[in-house]
Amino acid sequence: MLRKEMTKVEIEKELSGKGDYVLIDNMTRFLKENLPLDIKRFVYLKLVEVYERRKMFADAGAVYDKLIELSLTPTDKVNYRTKATECYIKSGFYDKADLSMKNLSGEAKLSEKAKINSSMKDFYKSQAEQYEKEKRRARAIQTYQKLLTLNLLDVEKDEINKKLLTLYKETGMIREFMDMRKKLGL
16 A cells, blocks of 8 residues: 655555556555655656556546646656647547647747647647558548648648548548549549
8 A cells, every 4th residue: 555655666666566457546546645746746657657558548648737737847847748748639639639739839948839839740640640550540530630720731731631532432421522522623
């Protein structure tokens, strides 16, 4: 059982060898106690590790949001906010990802903003391609449609529209397929 007076090493030892769901339960209960800041951050990092391993990305994003509140440096805040945004994208919660992205832009320096926007576009693209490989076409369509709402170059938009055209045909979305053909001039 985890106790408030334990050190990081003792906590690590107590958590080792347990199943993921037991770990999640133990850590979430432990985090409700009044803990020192460094121990709280340590346990949250362990918890997010378990959530990501179990592909529970929405929960991982929520934990990253908690870590942002506990962060001391602006760099940590930007890193955790980026990870939270990526987790929300992976879980399909695009509204939360947008909100996180908006907050990220507010916290980042001007020189980092373009880099962050570019990395988020790349992340959306790679996530959509991953869905395509897994034959999760509906998710791929949602992700590509979301990607079109971002600030893209015309070449990138055409590439995504062509992918959407193929996906619409494969999923039997005839009206969308025909509209996309008109839009692309085919």
